[in-house]
Amino acid sequence: MATKKVGSAGRFGARYGAKIRKAVANVEKLQKAKQACPVCRTGNVKRVAKGIYVCRKCRSKITGKAYTLQ
Ligand SMILES: [Zn+2]
CATH class of the missing domain: 2.20.25.30 (N-terminal domain of TfIIb)
Structure with missing residues (x-):
């Protein structure tokens, strides 16, 4: 599920920490563009x-x- 804070990385739930999930969301955004x-x-x-x-x-x-x- 996409979230406001971490976008597409919201599928990882509360695991791994916000910082790394934000990095993942950023990469996925670039891939999708x-x-x-x-x-x-x-x-x-x-x-x-x-x-x-x-x-x-x-x-x-x-x-x-x-x-x-x-
Ligand atoms: Zn071409």
Whole structure:
């Protein structure tokens, strides 16, 4: 369940502590955000693995950081 304080990391309940859950929520927010493809300039890039992104439109495979493209 998404919460106000820790967003999507609310699924971990009261465990692990607020600080680490806030960090998790931040990473998940970055993963969920639409990222523009540097090849065709559309926001159709999906993260398929750590640092690997695929554009759904032009099928380009793009490397980036673990959780975000830039
Ligand atoms: Zn593209």
